[in-house]
Amino acid sequence: MNNKRKTKPGQLEKRENAVGYLFILPWLIGLVLLVLWPIVQSFQYSLNKIKLLPQGMAKLYVGFENYSQIFLTDPDFIMGLESYLLETLIAVPVIVAFSLIIAMLLNQKISCRGFFRMIFFLPIIIASGPVMQQLADQEAASIPMMNVTMIEQLLDEYLPHVLAESITSVFSNMITLLWYSGVQILIFLAALQKIDTSLYEAAKMDGGSKWECFWKITLPTIKPMILLNVVYTVIFMSNNEQNALIVLIYDTMLSATGGYGYASAMAWLYSIIESAIVIFFAVLIMGRKDVYERRAKKYQRELRKEKRLERKIRKRGERHERSYAKQKEKQQRKQSKKSA
């Protein structure tokens, strides 16, 4: 039998793992057909002027003209971008901090917990674009007792006008922002419940206050969740139908002057900026070391230092030993010469 099948160790497992491809096959096809290929195509579109004719699309290659047109002659996009950036950078921390506070309040042992949870998760169900639009039209999206104009006047005195304006818009759309934090509360709450309670007990034994517990136990533990929530919030805010830029892209796509090519260029720019925001927040959060990471790093550095010192000492010792042995040899030789 020269055709004997050879089986290497681990081959069965490998063959079995290949079944995994079968399971993810639909997703893979979808990824190529509906994500990767359209991205490439969309980039192609953005380099063309496209006119829709009855017999199909007429493309005209123009290079990067669409992009330069956005920056040089289109005031809508730039202005929308500016307000979008400011709004996102201000609203995201507000939403995340707020949802953390609510989650911590809900995580306590209180009666009617189920009832409160029901209220705070309600926005997940009903906070959709058109509903928010209707409520905003009725001015039901701002807290009625809050004097927004006074806040604006106060802020205007101390801050540059653009910044003051965006902070004021946070206040005047307070309920909208609160309503956007439903999923985030959910995520934080689930994360808080997973923290080992023995950590808190140990901290209490050592005399740690609740404040210290929050900064030294809760926050470091849920740090990955904070990142997750920030990313989710950025994506939610950016892909929301309330977002002026999204509406602009949609309108441009269907308008006579813009067309698919121009809208694709906008969409590309927009995705790049959105990814940049996500990366910015990710670096901001993951780049900051908390107490434990700092301490661990310090410890490791000291360990390395010690090792280096040890090696140095050992080397020096070896050198001394060698020279000592040489000297001894010399002496011995001398002695042997003398005796001879």
Place this chain on the structure above:
Amino acid sequence: MLNPEGREQIKYKIKKLIFGSKDTEGAGKLAAVYLLLISIGFVYLYPVLYMISKSFMNLNDLLDTSINWIPSQLYLENYRQAFQSMDYWKTFRDSVVIAGIPTLINVVICAMVGYGFARYEFKGKKLCIGLLLFSFILPPQATMMPTYVFYTNIGLINSIKAFIVPALLGQGLKSQIFILIFYNFFRQIPKVLIEAAKIDGAGHFKIFRKIALPSAAPAILVVFLFSIVWYWNESYLTQLYVVGAFTSNADTYHWSSLIVSLKNFENSYNTARSVAGSGMVDINESIKMAGTMLSILPLLIMYLVLQKQFVESVDRTGITGE
């Protein structure tokens, strides 16, 4: 009169009562927590309460400045007219189909893909998960136009097929999140269980169907609920792909959904009014609020019925697993 020591003791006791000691919560602290929760809860509910109260007001109540919250009578005419102009039953049925069918597909496909990622260690798995996250971050607008052209070319546009096909290919609305939820969940299934089934002669798909899926009930519930809510509330893509951004041709079935008809509520109301003639009053806030209320009512009822499962299942799924 008390001696100073006694006074100190009383002071201490009061302090303890308000601020609490290390082991017990103080009454003052608890009151502060409740106050915060109730006031924030009120702010949360304020738009809903406003909506309900406004939707029952008739024109006189709206104009009357002395009436703020409670309408003078239970006025149902707003609802009747909003109902009529939205063509409620048909729209409702369409909405259920538009949200329901892709959701069912989503649950099955995402469970499958999540299981594939969790259970098998194939080559390029890390790359695949990276691509999954990438497609999560990518805004749908970047791929919208080519996708729209693609759908038009293969004849998916202006029908529910435009939602079904992506869901079948694991690229439905926010499918990436659902795949990650299932991925986290299936990783928690003990390997021993699967190996035991394998020894008993079960194939790969049988293991998935008979062991993995039944144990994933909480994850399935979460995915089902979120998926149906997100599909229901999606107006942008629904309008573009299913309802038709341009006016659709008359010979095919014209889809509509409650959220999209709410988006165009004012227009459709005015059209309906011009058809109906004098039977309908001019549009006002109350009618708009009634329309809004009607469009979220099915979800509200679903939430009230399922809220316990909704809140608890999140704890049980590894929604926050790494």
